[in-house]
Amino acid sequence: MKEKINIAIDGPAGAGKSTVAKLVARKLGYVYIDTGAMYRTLTYKAIKSGVDLHDNGSLNQLLSKAKIELTPEGKVFMGSEEVTELIRTDEVTNSVSFVASQSDVRFEMLTRQQEMAKQGGTVMDGRDIGTAVLPNAEVKIFLSATVEERAKRRYEENLAKGYPSDFEQLKQEIALRDKRDSERETAPLKKADDAIEIDTTNLSIDEVVVAILRIVEERS
Ligand code: CDP
Ligand code: CDP
Helix, strand or coil: CCCCCEEEEECCCCCCHHHHHHHHHHHHCCEEEEHHHHHHHHHHHHHHHCCCCCCHHHHHHHHHCCCEEECCCCCEEECCEECCCHHHCHHHHHHHHHHCCCHHHHHHHHHHHHHHCCCCCEEEEECCHHHHHCCCCCEEEEEECCHHHHHHHHHHHHHHCCCCCCHHHHHHHHHHHHHHHHHCCCCCCCCCCCCEEEECCCCCHHHHHHHHHHHHHHHC
């Protein structure tokens, strides 16, 4: 049997990370780890508890008491509370990059994520997986796409869920989150030097999955 490796997938919002990472994991029989869901869960808890989203110490204290569980079916739990849908609201989406810029929070998240990947066999997606969490991952992918295309994808996603959104506003929100994620001091969104970049602007989901599986095949 082939040795189980770790695959790191990073990139900005709407580049297709979670969709593609899930499919790659399924194809390989690997575990998909959505690190964004972990930051979203802490953000949800901070909003609910009235904790200042810029207060590194209080957020870290909150995190130290929070058990965050990602199930193989894609559900997210905070302790016994299921938060799968609650962490996807616009309020959480537009606040999460403040929480994610706090250094102590990032250190604790990184420790938990490294523990999850220590046996190999994971496809982990986020912003700093190839650069900070799994610098020795055997395969590192950086997915990109124009902000126009990424906003279009989110727009269509919202429409499919039954609510139309303002395209220009979506574009602005995505650009702002990219800026905050790329400019923060600790582990900013950045392509690792040894990551392979795939521009998905004109690619289908299947084309991206096939491209990644080919890279995995070559490396393992
Ligand atoms: O799916 P989407 O691209 O909207 O975002 P996500 O992957 O759920 O991540 C939400 C936010 O969490 C990002 O905008 C980052 O601020 C933060 N994040 C991070 O800082 N580091 C990670 N490894 C994953 C997410
Ligand atoms: O996780 P991330 O924010 O990077 O993106 P996502 O949530 O996986 O993908 C955003 C949307 O783009 C989803 O509705 C995907 O179906 C769609 N998508 C696409 O249309 N073409 C691709 N090549 C990748 C994703």
